[in-house]
Amino acid sequence: MTSTSHDLATADLGGAVLGEALRASDKSLLALGDRHGLPVVIKVLRADEEFWQAKFTHEIRLYQAFTENPPPVRVPKLVHTDGHSVLIIEHISGHPVDTERYPEQPLSAVTLDAVLDTVTAFAQWTPPPGMLAPVFDYPDRVERYHHAGFFDADDRAALHTLLDAAPAPGQVGHGDPLPANLLLTESGGCVLLDFEFTGLFLPGFDLAMLHTLLADTPGAQGAVDALVDEAGIEVPFLINQAMVLSRELRMHTELDAGEFRDKRLALLRPQWDAFRARLHARR
Known part of the structure; x- marks a missing residue:
């Protein structure tokens, strides 16, 4: 057997x-x-x-x-x-947006719109009382990644300043909107799959993930930035970017040396530099 x-x-x-x-x-x-x-x-x-x-x-x-x-x-x-x-x-019949964490091919404009519409709409769900809780402790995450060498002392101080002024995590987020967890249906819709990491976040966590993962799709980051501006969630989105990018950097720096690792880090490091520039521009 x-x-x-x-x-x-x-x-x-x-x-x-x-x-x-x-x-x-x-x-x-x-x-x-x-x-x-x-x-x-x-x-x-x-x-x-x-x-x-x-x-x-x-x-x-x-x-x-x-x-x-x-x-x-x-x-x-x-x-x-x-x-x-x-x-x-x-x-549900359909196919995932991509099977890779970072899509090899850019998303079409229609697919990008469907994905962004779906994650932003899901964030408006009102769960039963007590159903969801914060997925992680933001200040603790900053401390752990500071000790691991991803945030320097200035990054750490800037993030804690933003967190001190932020509300408690209260927006519903899928928590893991990887391309493989986004199913495109035959009718052109988008369906979320796999809810193991769904919970409460500061506003814009799923958008921060997509901003990172879809960096090779022309217009994707601009479309996410526009949604962030429209919702007025620039600060929590910036904090979420810190969480997402530091984790992605950790995951990929821990890979064995080689072409795959180099390719991913080449995609992530410019995003990391741009995030840190925005973070310190707020001081």
Whole structure:
């Protein structure tokens, strides 16, 4: 019996029949399936770590909340869950914006508009009381990345000054709007997938991620900047850029030396320099 078969042998699939396996890792199994004639996506948790168990349960609770209190954008419908390690949702036909973290090909203007419309609309969702909490501690993140050498003393001081004047994180954010988590439907819409990191942020976190990840798409950063200006969230967006860019730099500086690492850092370092210039221009 394969490990995939073993995972499903003891799982409560609620009558769903397994189809093609899409992805299998130590963390989870993702597969297509069918439940009473309805095409579905089956997600089964495999990890024993408390962190991933909590994230999986959190995603289940979000899909349950979406059922009772739908967000202002399309999300897959919840079909079945055992409440802790099995999540079965509606299968929506389409394809991801890209399979890479940083798209190899620029997004079309139509796709870019669909993506930005979707993440900004999702931020307007009103979750049930107590459903969401801040995903991370902003001041603590600044301290950790300062100690790791990404923020210098002036960066640290400037960010703490902005954070001291900022409200508590209170805007809903998807938290992980990677191109692979953005599904383009056959009708031209955009559907958010994977809500493990959804929670409360300072305004503009998802926009800060897209500003970074879509840097090679002409007009993408300008379109994000225009949305930021329109919403009047320049300061929280700047703080979110600090969070996103420092993390991306850490992730990619830790890669083995080579062409892939060099290519990513060549994309990130100019963005880092531009962010720091804007940060210190506010002082």
